[in-house]
Amino acid sequence: MYKPRNLIEISYSFTVWGSNYLLRNDHGRLLNRPFLSRTYLKPKKQIPLQMKSEPHLEKQSIFSCNKMIMNLGRQGKVKEARQLFDEMPQRDVVSHASMITVYLKHKDLPKAERLFYSMPERSVVSDSAMVHAYAKAGRIDEGRRIFDLMPDRNVYAWTSLISGYFQNRRVDEARKLLQQMPEKNVVTWTTAMVGYAQNGLIAEARSIFDQVPEKNVIVWTAMIRAYVENHQVNQALELFDKMPERNLYSWNVMIQGCLNDNRVEKALELFNAMPWRNMVSWTTVVTGLARNEMIEMAREYFDQMPNRDPAAWNAMITAYVDEGLVAKANELFDSMSNKDLVSWNVMIDGYAKSGLEGEALKRFILMLRSGLRPNPTTLTSVVTSCGGILELMQAHVLVLLLGFDQDTSLDNALVTMYSRCGDINSSLIAFENLKVKDVVSWTAIILAYANHGLGKQALQSFAQMLKSGNQPDEITFVGLLSACSHAGLVKKGQKLFESMRHAYGLEPRAEHYCCLVDILGRGKLVDEAIRVVQRMPPEERDAAVLGALLGACKLYGDVGVANQICNEIVELEPGNSGAYVLMANTYAASGRWGDFAQVRKKMKERKVKKVPGFSEIEVNGKNHIFFVGDKSHPEKEEIYTLIKENLLPLMQEKMI
Incomplete structure (x- = not known):
């Protein structure tokens, strides 16, 4: 199996990739660098790369300039569009609205804001565009202020604001605005219907559906999708059967809904009844079958596809990876003629999660050599594949070179991996450099402290997490309870365990009970640990929980209970060597060498072997x-x- 010595080879490949990428895609920006143009290229006179103002520009009509601004925006040439806007001898409200629209289409709200508030006079188009932008960005109150000042409001402004209220879960305000709206079109009705459904108000969504005067296929499909996303597949099927006409999207939504609800037979019935299919239809079935643990059937449908785009290939490769069948995924991947970034990411991540870190890094090198530019998803998998601190540091350099150092998910991975490599200080620095800290970020640093035996620091981070407004999840509590166990904080651990259900609405799982039992065992509270195990939900009582209790009994010589627990573990997992070893060690610690010999004999008779180092x-x-x-x-x-x-x-x- 190939395994790079370190990331030096990766860095070299990255350099080769970077040079090729710049030559192909960034030569204009490269040539425009002052030091290159002055020192190396030495042109006789500087060639202006930007468009200069020409006399004939003044003769062009405002209309044609406005049209050019929109065309440049559609081509992604935002700077050129702004330059044309600035050099227009005269501008009207449409000029401003056009430039604002270009900014908003390229997700540059700050520049759109500055231009909007500098307008000499407003227009319904620019006002509506800003209302929509603010609503989409979650700044609904600012959008409402503009809306309230509009002398004339179009349907677009009303609908944008209603949509914003629904997206921000301010349902009452959305409902009130909908009632006040003088005229509604199909888009408004559909927006309201989807908004109610996304907030879990499916009955209200159906009420809106019933009020729509003229229902087209989009309205019908939106209601079907609302039912599907709220796990009401029977109602979705009933409505689907009543549809006067269906399009491909309607069929695909209904098939997806059936597959998500484990109704494979019905999904295939619908698929076979489709008058025509597109790539999405096939890919939906392949993915759905795989998720229902029907991987062989998924492959059969994949092989039947008349045409396969990268999305279809990626769906099948992902299905194999999710099932742990990395070798089959790799076989399919190698047979792909056109691999896209998603294909490479799936394989790199698949190897990383399967413990084949060397293969993950090998794929990354090959991806770079193919000329593809990695994204944060790629580098997250690369970071998690690093087996040592030197590899990790070199991967971190690549993150910085590519400008992904502000990607929260990638930075969270760095926090975790520095800790796993034993460098808690670098883990803390990576955490502190995060501009946006989400629940995963806080959980990562809490787990890092816990794994390094720094219980008090873990609890301090938890307090800071709560102050920041982030709420803990189940994984956060695994870190907190583990920290309490390592630090011997018995009462604090018990209190945190109780707070899961009462303060945060989280139901403790097996891993939380395992931590609590370990906390009580280390605190010499074996009887209390036994009571916890006896009272916990039976479905959560697994070998790990019982193993923690067995370990506590070993520490304090409770041989009778230890023997009972050992038997229970063996019933759950007959091949679990850990239970036998712990039991044997418990007997040895108590000087019961005869019983010790019996346990070793049982292991031989049952062919249970301890996994060797x-x-x-x-x-x-x-x-x-x-x-x-x-x-x-x-x-x-x-x-x-x-x-x-x-x-x-x-x-x-x-x-x-």
């Missing part, structure tokens, strides 16, 4: 793994000699 060493770029007691490696003599002659003297020097 192993060592790994790299020689000439090749990894070699040695298990305890294993002498079967074909090159063992040469490698042992190498260790004896080179590694051991070096270790002795370090010790001196």
Whole structure:
């Protein structure tokens, strides 16, 4: 198996990729660098890259300039559009509205705001555009202020504000505005219907549907989708059967709904009844079958597809990866003729999550050599594949070079991985550099502190998290309870466990009970730990929880209870060697050597083997793994000699 020595090869590949990418895509910006143009290119006179004001521009009509601004915006040339706007000898309200629209289409609300508030006079178009932009950005009150000052309001402004209220879960205000609206069109009705459904008010959504005077296929499909997303598939099917006409989107939504509800037979019935299918239809079925653990059938439908776009390939590859079938995913991936960034990301992430970090890094190198530019998703998988601090630091450099250092998900991964590599200080620095800290960020630093035995710091971070307005989730509490266990904070741990249900509405799971039992065991409260296990929901009582209780009994010599727990673990997991080993050690600690021998005998009779420890060493770029007691490696003599002659003297020097 290929495994890079470190990320130096990756960095080299990245440099090659970067050079090619700049030559293909960024040559204009590169040539415009002052030091290049002055020192290296040395032109006789500077060639202006930006458009200069010409006399004939004044002769052009305002109308044609406005049209050019919109055309430049559609081409993504925002700077050129603004330059044309600035050089217009005369502008009207449409000029301002056009430029504002260009900014908003490219998600540059600050520049749109500045231009909007500098307008000599307002227009219904610019006002409506800003109302829509503010509503979409969650700044609904600012949108409402503009709306209230509008002398004339069009349907677009009304509908945008109503949509904004629904998106911000201010349903009463949306309802009131809808009632006040003088005239409504199909878009307004559909917006209200979807808004109610997204807020879980499916009955109100149906009421709106029934009020629509002329229902088109979009209205019908929106209501069907509302039912599907609220897990009311029967009602969706009933409405689907009543539709006067259906389009491809209607069919795809209904099939997706059935697959999400585990109604595979009905989904395939609908799929086979479709008058025509598109790529989305096929991909929906392939993905849905895979999610219903019907991977072989998913592959059959994939193979039947008349045409396959990258989305279809990616769906099937993702299905294999999700099932842990990375080898099959790789086989399919290698047969792809046109791999896109999603394809590479799926494979890199699949290898990373399967513990094949070397293969993940290998795929990353090949991706760079193909000329594709990695995105934050790619680098998150690369970061999680780093097995040591040097690799991680080099990956971090790539993050900075690509300008992704403000991506929250990627930075969260850096916080976690620095901690796993043993560098808690770098983990803390990565956390503090986060501009936006979400619940995952706070949980990552809490877990980092917990894993390094810094319980008090973990609890301090939790207090800061609450002050920031972030609410903990189940994983946060795993970190908190683990921190209390390592720090011996028994009462605090008990209090936090109780707060899960009462203060945050979170139901404790097996991992939380496991932490609590460990806390009580370390605090010598074995009887209380036993009561916790006895009272916990039976479905959450797994081998890990019982193992924690068995460990507590071992510490304090409660042999009778330990024996009972061991038997229960063996019933749950007959091949669990840990239970036998803990039980044997408990007998040994109590001096009951006869019972100790009986446990070891049972292990042999039942062919239960303890997973041996192993060592790994790299020689000439090749990894070699040695298990305890294993002498079967074909090159063992040469490698042992190498260790004896080179590694051991070096270790002795370090010790001196």
